[in-house]
Amino acid sequence: MLAVNVQESNTSLAVGLRVVRRDGSVTDFDPNKIRVATTKAFLAVEGDSATGSQRIHELVDTLTEQVVAALSRRQPANGSIHIEDIQDQVELALMRGEHHKVARAYVLYRAERARERAAAQPQKQAEPQIHVTLDDGSRKALDVRALAQAVHEACAGLDDVEPRLIVEDTLRNLYDGVPEKELGQALIMCARPLIEREPNYSEVCARLLLRELRSEALGFVFNEHRAASQAEMEAAYTDYFQAYIRCGVDLELLDPRLLEFDLERLGQALDGKRDLQFGYLGLQTLYDRYFQHWEDTRFELPQAFFMRVAMGLALNEIDREARAVEFYELLSSFDFMSSTPTLFNAGTLRPQLSSCYLTTVPDDLSGIYGSIRDNALLSKFAGGLGNDWTRVRALGAHIKGTNGKSQGVVPFLKVANDTAVAVNQGGKRKGAVCAYLETWHLDIEEFLELRKNTGDDRRRTHDMNTANWIPDLFMERVRDEAEWTLFSPEEAPELHDLYGKAFAEKYREYEALADAGKIRNFKRVGAVDLWRKMLGLLFETGHPWLTFKDPCNLRSPQQHCGVVHSSNLCTEITLNTSDQEIAVCNLGSVNLVRHLTDDGLDQDKLARTVRTAMRMLDNVIDINYYSVPASRNANLRHRPVGLGIMGFQDALYALGIAYGSEQAVAFADRSMELVSYHAIWASTELAEERGAYSTFQGSLWSQGILPLDSLELLADSRGGALELDRSATLDWDSLRERVRRGMRNSNCLAIAPTATIANITGVSQSIEPTYQNLYVKSNLSGEFTIVNPALARELKALGLWDEVMVNDLKYYDGSVQPIERIPADLKARYRQAFELDPRWLVEAAARRQKWLDQSQSLNLYMSEPSGPKLDALYRLAWERGLKTTYYLRTMGRTHVEKSTVTDGQLNAVPMAPQACSIDDPDCEACQ
Incomplete structure (x- = not known):
């Protein structure tokens, strides 16, 4: 039965894969041939005893599955692979499994067969002629010169790349009768493995993919077979762009208002040379998920994509063409990138451009299911969701309408979980939601276990993210090793809307009522015991994340008109929610690396970028498609945006700074101060032009209290206990006076994960340290x-x-620390995420947090976690005034893909860790 199951699994992995034989003929891939050959090798070494046969049978099944999985990863569906490559993978699988004697027997067998073939054919045979099958079924001889020319064009201007290697490997993997449409993909597949040897091959792959995309898009738009070189495309972009917009409108994919722009002027503004900026991962991501398509045919080229987004954001501008060009310049240069929903939907018939939605769930059946319905509608068009569930009564609470007892919050969370799975955002990325619950809720202990793989599956939410919403009073009780009381919210209703000193006072009143017997449904636990359970489940399941209620509220500019009840899916948004308002945030990120000079950050360029970016984000609010009225109400009243950063680690590399250093902490402080200063300044300029947001009066802004100043409010609530450097370098007094006169946006700053948009622009994600210096990234x-x-x-x-060096990096999972010939200063600067002391991440985040009116998606990495280490790390985060934390990454078993270099030796490429349910290994929920 095991053999049947493995065979079925392997077959499903390798559907459509074809094998090119040595004589140039092609056959369908058959996993059973691998099983037979491997079994023979084992039998030749170990014999065929009954006990040994059973063991060999099991080993062969496992090895065959590994080989087929590796082949499937390296080749696309319906691709082809040379028989020698398959045999190489078998060798590597045997070596990886430490079956060295069997591997030696297999190598000798291959060598003997090669000699036999040579003896049988003493005369060198002419290379078989390869013919290409055209779309109409006719055949023509393969034009090897044209193939080589395409590769040479892709390699032009790049150092340390060899076109010959790609051409030779491609010819070896082609077969007579290969469809013409597979030629381009074959070139890419043969260039892709070379990236691990030389990073510049990533750009080669991108240019080869661009060649295919040009042919696909031009053929569709002009309804005729067309191909164009890079130089030809640079000249043809203007004509193509006008035809593309008309085509998109005719297909009812693009907004007809785009036809009202001066398309010739915009087409002339396109810079085709910027197509060459992409790496392979970035362009492939755009191709697969972002470019406009019709029945799987992509007809949107990169510069048209950026201009389409720019036009979509300039629809309401007075001089639309000038603003569209301004926005295009920012996007296409990679100086700034809008969030994924904006890139998906700008300029389309359903411009859902906002990134994050926050809701609070009422404590009644109609309200609960209304909130779940809202989740579905908001998720449909690529919104990330954060739900506050604290008001829903706990397990065992009395239900007046039925005179029964509540089943608590968990069954409803299960429904919300399944809704997120069902609504997958049009197939572009998975829907996702994060549920928040305050630490005093009576169901908190069950809530902590929602992501466990054991227990009653009806009370588990395997696809939903969860987060604790922790008041300062709980952390104080942990510090003092005191008791903590859990309440059902219908018996302690005021706690939900209180924070700081007011929360602490009311909480103690409810505890007194419980002691007096006036509250029946409560529970006493040790605060330290609950804290340990929170940390234990965080380590075991990655959830719930730890987020802090009081810093989010006490430093909120909008505390005069509401309460922050939760953060969002990625923990960087901190906005008020109520039954009448679903909070919305609109995100984008500045690419720090693009603003560096030899002397550090270019403040003038950064100011220009931020000014334009803030205008783009503010425009989102008015153009955005709102599927739920409560979200429109909140967004138009308060107009919050979240400008963040990405490429922080790359900036440190460029500056020669190690992430784990005081210099990196200082750079985090300085860079965020600059972005914050110019973002707030830009919002005051927008207020002068367009008017302040409607709830400005009474806000902290109207009182001249900036994010830096709001630290004092948090310190006062904590009795002065806030350990944080509060120094500044810019002229905040002048800005403070401007702010008092009006702000366009209630909130301006938030640092999102940026996983996908960082991939597009080819920089490190957000504020993340380098995960590994060499690894395999897996996403959609x-x-x-x-x-x-x-x-x-x-x-x-x-x-x-x-x-x-490449083999050493693979052997050491990307780490440079064990490689003796690497200088010490490089070892310090190129430490990987798990080689850093995580306290440096917290210290850098704390310096950024003082400049943010919202929060940041902060992942924490720990190679050797323990209870005391986790306790110290998360207490430090609270003590430094952080508002939220995100994933806790811990070192697990490394997953590897075996691959070869020219000497055919074994080497392992580590796999990146899986994370958020949105998309890639470093959650891109909002980006």
């Missing part, structure tokens, strides 16, 4: 070998980048 677009280009550049300069 496939698997991609990622090499740290900054490390490769520095090692090249030292004459240390070669195949031996």
Whole structure:
């Protein structure tokens, strides 16, 4: 039975894969042939005793599955692979499993067969002629010169790449009768494995993909077979762009108002040379998930994509063309990138451009299911969701209408979980939601266990993210090793809307009522015991995340007109919610690396970028499609936006700074101060032009209290206990006076994860440290070998980048620390995420937090977690005044893909960890 199951699994993995034989013929891939060959190798070494046969049978099944999985990862559906490559993978699987004697027997067998073939054919045979099958079924001889020319064009201007390697490997993998449409993909598949040897092959792959995209898009738009070189496309972009817009409108994919723009003027503004900026992962991601398509045919080219987004954001501008060009310049240069929903939907018939939605769920059946319905509608068009469930009564609470007892919050969370799975955002990315519950809720202990893999599955939510919403009073009770009381919210209703000193006072009153017997449904636990359980489940399941209620509220500019009841899916948004308002935030990120000079950050350029970016984000609010009225109400009243950053780690590399250092903490402080200063300034300028947001009066802004100043409010609530550097370098007094006169946006700043948009622009994600210097990244677009280009550049300069170094990096899972010939200063600067002391991440985040009116998506990495270490780390986060934390990453078993370099030796490419249910390994829920 095991053999049947493995065979079925392997077959499903390798559907459509074809094998090119040595004589040039092609056959369907058959996993059973791998099983037979591997079994023979084992039998030749170990014999065929009854006990041994059973063991061999099981080993062969496992090895066959590994080989087929590796082949499937390296080839697309309906692709082809040479028989020698399959045999190479078998060798590597045997070596990986440490079956060295069997591997040696297999190698000798291959060598003997090669000699036999040579003896049988002493005369060198002419290479078989390869013919290409055209779409109409006719055949023509393969034009090898044209194939080579395409590869040479893709390699032009790039150092350390060899077109010959790609051409030779491609010819070896082609077969007579290969469909013409597979030629381009074959080139890409043969170039892709070279990325791990030389990062510049990523750009080669991108250019080869661009060649295919040009042919696909031009053919569709002009309704005729067309291909164009890079130079030809640069000249043809203007004509193509006008035809593309008309085509998109005719297909009812694009907003007809785009036809009202001066399309010729906009087409002339497109810079075709910027197509060459992409790496392979970035362009493949755009191709798979962002470009406009009709029945799986992509007809949107990169510069048209950026201009379409720019036009969609300029629809309401007076001089639309000038603003569209301004926005296009920012996007296409990679200086700034809008969030994924904006990139998906700007300029379309359903411009759902906002990133995050926050709701609070009422404590009645109609309200609960209304909130779940809202989740579905908001998720449909790519919104990330954060739900506050604290008001829903706990298990065992009395239900007046039926005179029964409540089943608590967990069954409703199960429904919300399944709704998120069902609504997958049009197939572009998975729907996702995060549920928040305050730490005093009587169901909190069950809530902590929602992501466990054991227990009653009806009370588990395997696809939903969860987060604790922790008041300062609980952390104080943990510090003092005191008791903590859990309440059902219908018996302690005021706690939900209180924070700081007012919460603490009311909480003690409810405890007194419970002691007096006036509250029946409550429970006493040790605060330290509950804290330990929170940390234990966080380590075990990755959830619930730890977020802090009081810093989010006490530092909120909008505390005069509501309460922050939760954060969002990625923990960077902190906005008020109520039954009448679903909070909405609109996100985008500044690329720090694009604003560096030899002297550091270019403040003038950064100011210009931020000014335009804030205008783009503010425009989202008026253009956005609102599927739920309560979200429109909140967004138009308060106009919050969230400008963030990405490429922080890359900026440190460029500046020669190690992430785990005081210099990195200082750079985090300085860079965020600059972005914050210019974002707030830009919002005051927008207020002068367009008017202040409607609830400005009474806000902290109207009182001249800026994010830096609001630290004092938090410190006062904590009795002065807030350990944080509060220094500043810019002229905040002048800005404070401007702010008092009016702000366009209630909130301006939030740092989102940026996983996908960082991939598009080819920089490190958000504020993340480098995960590994060499690994395989897996997302909805496939698997991609990622090499740290900054490390490769520095090692090249030292004459240390070669195949031996690549193999060493694979052997050590991307780490440079064990490689003796690497200088100590490089080892310090190229520490991987799990090699950093996580306290540096908290210290850098704390410096950023003082400049943010919202929060940041902060992942924490710990290689050797323990209870005391987790306790110290998360207490430090609270003590430093952080508002939220995100994923806790812990070192687990490394998953590897075996691959080869030219010497055919075994080497392992680590796989990136899986994370948020939205998309990739470093959650892109909002981006």
